[in-house]
Amino acid sequence: MRVASVANRLTVLTAEGNPADVARVSNHRFSPDLQAVYERWDEFRDWATDAIPAGRETADAGIAPDPLGPPVPAPRQVFAIGLNYSDHAKEAGLTPPEAPPTFTKFPTCITGPYGELRLPSGSVDWEVELVVVVGRRAHHVKAEDAWEHIAGLTVGQDFSERAVQLAGPAPQFSLGKSFPWYGPIGPWLVTPDEYEDPDDLELSCTVNGEEVQKSRTSQLIFPVPELIARLSAVCPLLPGDLIFTGTPGGVGMARTPRRFLSPGDVVVSRIEGIGEIRQRCVA
Numbered sequence: 001m002r003v004a005s006v007a008n009r010l011t012v013l014t015a016e017g018n019p020a021d022v023a024r025v026s027n028h029r030f031s032p033d034l035q036a037v038y039e040r041w042d043e044f045r046d047w048a049t050d051a052i053p054a055g056r057e058t059a060d061a062g063i064a065p066d067p068l069g070p071p072v073p074a075p076r077q078v079f080a081i082g083l084n085y086s087d088h089a090k091e092a093g094l095t096p097p098e099a100p101p102t103f104t105k106f107p108t109c110i111t112g113p114y115g116e117l118r119l120p121s122g123s124v125d126w127e128v129e130l131v132v133v134v135g136r137r138a139h140h141v142k143a144e145d146a147w148e149h150i151a152g153l154t155v156g157q158d159f160s161e162r163a164v165q166l167a168g169p170a171p172q173f174s175l176g177k178s179f180p181w182y183g184p185i186g187p188w189l190v191t192p193d194e195y196e197d198p199d200d201l202e203l204s205c206t207v208n209g210e211e212v213q214k215s216r217t218s219q220l221i222f223p224v225p226e227l228i229a230r231l232s233a234v235c236p237l238l239p240g241d242l243i244f245t246g247t248p249g250g251v252g253m254a255r256t257p258r259r260f261l262s263p264g265d266v267v268v269s270r271i272e273g274i275g276e277i278r279q280r281c282v283a
């Protein structure tokens with residue numbers, strides 16, 4: 001099942017890719033509010049599976065990009081993981097971590113899948129990431145039970161202003177990655193049952209059509225179930241929370257010479273089985 005925000009209303013995409021407005025189809029059993037649905041995720045998923053013929057085909061056909069918003073508009077917690085692919089740890093000059101380095105993207109940075117990215121400086125970098133959406137409160141959850149607590153997966157960009165991020169004396173990961181529009185997600189949420197193997201999806205990023213990142217989520221040092229186990233051992237994960245799971249190698253900061261985003265650049269981030277998001281950079 002694919003769940004989208006269309007004109008700020010909770011929408012399920014049918015097998016043909018057409019939007020089905022959940023409040024109307026459910027006769028207002030469910031509200032149009034996307035954030036609210038994660039509190040009743042199991043009930044909603046069971047209802048939608050019966051009520052809306054979702055199918056498994058690619059659902060890009062019938063839907064225009066303009067009205068799409070973030071499938072999770074107001075998460076209470078946004079976790080993000082650094083150095084979770086060994087090629088990215090290597091290009092950063094660091095050894096792969098023994099525990100997942102965790103920071104937050106403050107929720108005001110979350111935005112929809114298509115739009116502008118304002119550049120406050122000349123040191124903004126790209127990081128395509130698989131983003132996990134929590135569907136059930138998770139506290140002290142074991143890795144083998146983790147997928148039962150996940151509503152679905154979406155595509156995300158962990159845009160990073162490197163000057164702020166790396167300013168001393170202690171790096172400011174959370175701040176440097178939380179400018180407005182620095183957390184685009186979408187184009188929709190895809191439920192775990194839609195993938196042959198939800199732990200092995202190709203992800204890639206292009207800048208102006210040139211491929212700059214490409215990997216598979218099977219290369220994650222701490223795979224999704226392990227992240228749920230480790231994070232929920234400390235914090236209860238709440239319905240509608242997000243986890244940005246880390247980026248593979250190929251970021252601009254690690255290139256020689258360094259390469260950052262400029263006005264006019266177009267960044268496209270894709271994940272197999274989900275779709276793509278796209279941002280155009282402006283000054």
Ligand code: ZN
Pocket residue numbers: 080081082127129158244246247
């Ligand atoms: Zn990242």
